[in-house]
Amino acid sequence: MPTLETLPFDNAFARLPDAFYTRLPPTPLPDPYLVAASPAAAALIQLDPAEFTRPEFAQIFAGNQLLPGSEPLAAVYSGHQFGMWAGQLGDGRAHLLGEVAGAGSGWEIQLKGAGQTPYSRFADGRAVLRSSIREFLCSEAMAALGIPTTRALCVVGSNKPVRRETIETAAVVTRLAPSFIRFGSFEHWAARKHTDELRQLADYVIDRFRPECRDAANPYAALLADVARRTASLMAQWQTVGFMHGVMNTDNMSILGLTLDYGPFGFMDTFDAGHICNHSDDHGRYSYRAQPQIGHWNLYALGHALSSLVGERADVQAAIEDNYTATFEATFMARVRAKLGLAxxxxxxxxxxxxxxxxxxxxxxxxxxxxxxxxxxxxxxxxxxxxxxxxxxxxxxxxxxxxxxxxxxxxxxxxxxxRPDAERQAAMRAVNPKYVLRNWIAESAIRAAQAGDFSETTTVLACLSKPFDEQPEFERFAAPPPDWAGSLSVSCSS
Structure with a gap:
């Protein structure tokens, strides 16, 4: 297995022209320490978990030391936020180190919270321990549930103060994904009428991740149709585990159909189809019931961006409408039938x-x-x-x-x-998790970590890595929220 120094980097995204990103190193974080790391995520890049114990590990994933072969950069993109065009955005607090060979086409390694970039828009470029633990735990929890998602290798903390609503401490979460390209990555070039860059980015995605689209009569329409199917399937999977993303802006939507950018997310406790998990979402745009509709809306934003490549408006509409609703309904019904024990x-x-x-x-x-x-x-x-x-x-x-x-x-x-009871019940338990990352569970890990005890984060990770198992030692995490959790709220700062 490779060590930190021998990770095999091959940085495909960095070979795109400079217009797609800005090359710059992370900003060093003083006195970093390891909060938690995921052996399952490490396995994706074939990294030996024994590397977690090395003092260099925290230095590297705080952004203080560069891995050999890495080429740190921040990507540019734009997007719609809460339905309004927000213009240029970009990796305002994330640094893509590069891509490491592993399962599939490889895994990009990105440090989130590693300092300012040209896209920070006057922000500090930092993440805090609270939000970093939430993203770390939920990324790995969703993967264990079998839902497409970015992954999280580790959280590294520091006592460096960071101001949000209050003074908190800084942290960096290391994320893994085949690609972090978003719907907004295409909107960026379409808004500027830069068709060459738009085509170049679409060709990159097709050739690297969706080569089957190249054989279609219109590869770009095929790409849009593929994204529509994957997004529809993702929405159905979210709905059937009671997951709410909380901020489904187009810059938070993955072109590969992954759950991307964990912020004010929530898993449903007491069921309410109108539940709004994001305290910043004043009008409920991203409520539980709205998510399938918003996925559809976001696809039209992407379709508009790709229209110069796809062709006529009717071709854009067909790529979306011939794929989204039917895929969502089929996936949703299949998953709910399974949850109900219906074969x-x-x-x-x-x-x-x-x-x-x-x-x-x-x-x-x-x-x-x-x-x-x-x-x-x-x-x-x-x-x-x-x-x-x-x-x-x-x-x-x-x-x-x-x-x-x-x-x-x-x-x-x-x-x-x-159907025989034993067969049906076993099948139901295999799709109906006993454990999900309820907000109170994440909060308990955060409070312990803020007090210097990182063991609860590791304990929660261990529990959520086997969400369908009984795990009597973790029975407390299967309970409904305690009374103190009623005052919890999460917002875009989460």
């Missing part, structure tokens, strides 16, 4: 799924607990024993009558398949 698609399933989410809304039931507890219920029950059999689920709601009525419908639907 077959039968007429009337759409109505039943609608009824299921209606019950979740009426009962304001805990989203993750509901599906996990449902996974253990039998398909048939003696009426005399029903109260005891269904007690784990009934005990988390007030209106048991409404829940019982829905369970009757569910059992009737299961009867149409006749």
């Amino acid at each position: 077959d698609a039968l007429p009337g399933d759409e109505d039943f799924v609608g009824e299921t989410f209606g019950v979740l809304q009426r009962l304001r039931i805990d989203f993750t607990q509901f599906f996990r507890l449902l996974s253990s219920l039998p398909a048939e029950v003696n009426e005399a024993e029903r109260a005891a059999t269904d007690a784990p689920l009934r005990d988390i709601v007030i209106d048991r009558f409404a829940l019982d009525a829905w369970i009757d419908l569910w059992r009737a639907r299961l009867k149409a398949e006749g």
